[in-house]
Amino acid sequence: MTGSELSQAVEQMAAPAAAAQPGNAVLRSLIGGLVTALPVLAIGLLVLNFAPTYYTFLALGAFVNLIVVVGLQVFMGNSNIANLGHSAFVGLGAYGVAILSTPLAMKKLSIPNAPFGFATLELDPVSSALIALVVVGIVALVSGKVISRLSGVAATIVSLALLIIVHSVFLNWTDLFKGNQAFFGIPKVVGLPWMLVFAVLAIVAARLFKDSRWGLQLRASAQSPQAAAALGIDAKKLRLMSWVLSALICGLAGVLYAYFAGTISPKLFYFQMIFNTLAMLILGGMATVTGAVTGVIVLSVGLEFIRSIESGVTVAGIQMPQLLGLSGVALGVVIVLCMAFRPSGISGRHELDELLSLLFRHSAR
Amino acid sequence: MLSVEAVSKTFGGVQALRNASLTCEAGEILGLIGPNGAGKSTLVNVISGVLKPDSGNVRLAGEEITGRDPEHCAWAGVGRTFQTIRLFKDLTVRQNVEVAHITCRAVRPAAAARIGVDQLLQQYELAGFADSPAGTLPYGSQRRLEIARALALGPSLLLLDEPAAGLNEAESETLAIAIEGIRRDVGCATIVIDHDLRFINRLCDRLCVMDQGQVIASGETEEVWRDPRVIEVYVGQSETA
Numbered sequence: 001m002t003g004s005e006l007s008q009a010v011e012q013m014a015a016p017a018a019a020a021q022p023g024n025a026v027l028r029s030l031i032g033g034l035v036t037a038l039p040v041l042a043i044g045l046l047v048l049n050f051a052p053t054y055y056t057f058l059a060l061g062a063f064v065n066l067i068v069v070v071g072l073q074v075f076m077g078n079s080n081i082a083n084l085g086h087s088a089f090v091g092l093g094a095y096g097v098a099i100l101s102t103p104l105a106m107k108k109l110s111i112p113n114a115p116f117g118f119a120t121l122e123l124d125p126v127s128s129a130l131i132a133l134v135v136v137g138i139v140a141l142v143s144g145k146v147i148s149r150l151s152g153v154a155a156t157i158v159s160l161a162l163l164i165i166v167h168s169v170f171l172n173w174t175d176l177f178k179g180n181q182a183f184f185g186i187p188k189v190v191g192l193p194w195m196l197v198f199a200v201l202a203i204v205a206a207r208l209f210k211d212s213r214w215g216l217q218l219r220a221s222a223q224s225p226q227a228a229a230a231l232g233i234d235a236k237k238l239r240l241m242s243w244v245l246s247a248l249i250c251g252l253a254g255v256l257y258a259y260f261a262g263t264i265s266p267k268l269f270y271f272q273m274i275f276n277t278l279a280m281l282i283l284g285g286m287a288t289v290t291g292a293v294t295g296v297i298v299l300s301v302g303l304e305f306i307r308s309i310e311s312g313v314t315v316a317g318i319q320m321p322q323l324l325g326l327s328g329v330a331l332g333v334v335i336v337l338c339m340a341f342r343p344s345g346i347s348g349r350h351e352l353d354e355l356l357s358l359l360f361r362h363s364a365r
Numbered sequence: 366m367l368s369v370e371a372v373s374k375t376f377g378g379v380q381a382l383r384n385a386s387l388t389c390e391a392g393e394i395l396g397l398i399g400p401n402g403a404g405k406s407t408l409v410n411v412i413s414g415v416l417k418p419d420s421g422n423v424r425l426a427g428e429e430i431t432g433r434d435p436e437h438c439a440w441a442g443v444g445r446t447f448q449t450i451r452l453f454k455d456l457t458v459r460q461n462v463e464v465a466h467i468t469c470r471a472v473r474p475a476a477a478a479r480i481g482v483d484q485l486l487q488q489y490e491l492a493g494f495a496d497s498p499a500g501t502l503p504y505g506s507q508r509r510l511e512i513a514r515a516l517a518l519g520p521s522l523l524l525l526d527e528p529a530a531g532l533n534e535a536e537s538e539t540l541a542i543a544i545e546g547i548r549r550d551v552g553c554a555t556i557v558i559d560h561d562l563r564f565i566n567r568l569c570d571r572l573c574v575m576d577q578g579q580v581i582a583s584g585e586t587e588e589v590w591r592d593p594r595v596i597e598v599y600v601g602q603s604e605t606a
Contacts, residue, residue, distance in 0.1 A: 216463065217464055217467060220461075231464055232436045
């Protein structure tokens, strides 16, 4: 597809969207979500068809991050409450399918003493995923009951506590989670195509929620709690709703990660993931789903580039020294610079489709 | 429509409301006036559920709403604006009104069918900015948007807390005409707090005068201004001094 063909296609999608009546709000939102997912789809298809194995592996990791960041946006972007606990749900999703779907022969090696008969249970990957997501949903519902009653810093601290609790359980309930050691032997059933499908679905779901009446009411209550209450908005209920949806999307990311990597360990779902994904969302702009996507693309590429410098490179015949830890420093610098100079992130207030339709309207004049 | 009976509220040692009572009928515009600290805003906050009274009753159309949460009061039919404008600044003008209309559709479908979001935007001269963020509007338009948003709730009682504050004379007049339009079109009970007495006298059928947490006079606008206690509060403190 050439550039002009692409822009025509986008215009055809964006034009009715701009003229749509409130009755078509859902359709408009759906199209908006798909337009937002287009860059992701394009990158995914490129990698699928042309990239060497190493890059495919990197891309799979990046797509997991993408789904996590989109999940994070569902709660943070709409409620404007910082969440430091979302990777707990990623971990729960991953460990859920690990415990349920790992072949018995492998379980004999890894978790022979698992309680509740899990040592002798082997489910198919799809059932395992569904059960894992139900567990994520239940944990989200319980923790959300607490978090939705709070706002601002208090809610953030509770989310952090949740992360630490879940991590401690992973580490110390060794019979079930294998503790600090890697949990291996999970069936590797997810490749790039499935990952791509779920990434697009996550983006569309996040967009549909944001544009729904619940999303709109929640964004309103984040901006003025008093005015929202005076208009009959039940902010607690909406915060709970977005918390659970956010957790489910993060849990899905965990499920997919386990199914593509085959091996997981607790430290994967701890502070490193929190910081990486938060930096992506902040850099891209947390007000929009487009921001989540943008942040993941920019930082994934950026961090990979930095990692290649980290191990020492030769520039113009001069061997640079190793710069271990550079990626961590860069991440911090990105967050600080972004907070200082562009707190709304790269994409700001507009979704990709809204920007495109603004551009087309502008150029049509 | 609205009946407030003997409401009291104390903050720490300060009694903000003492046995305050008032009524407001459908289609009526009631002016709530009094010096700073008289308890006007406290009373509005009690009626709209922001504050819980220590004692007393608030009823709207026969339904007891005393001490309910603000969202319950909104569901029951209380719409309000704020002394300092509280818009959803990053949402568009249309979305601001839409948010209120969502509640209206859920709890008062019949009223929601009568009030259209677009129609309100037209009426309050906001259609031209419909897709701009509310925070970018000029001050006067923000005031109008706050009223349009409260009306999209389909209220049976509208509480306007200093709607004319910061407006010039021409803008005040436009606002007064708009509020009279609400009486004509919506027919809800309206309570207006303001310090601009010319604005209040021009607009209100009845006045309710507060001082030190008490309602010291209420009645027809002209009658109230003949009441010696009101004159004392507003002009004649020299006699008691």
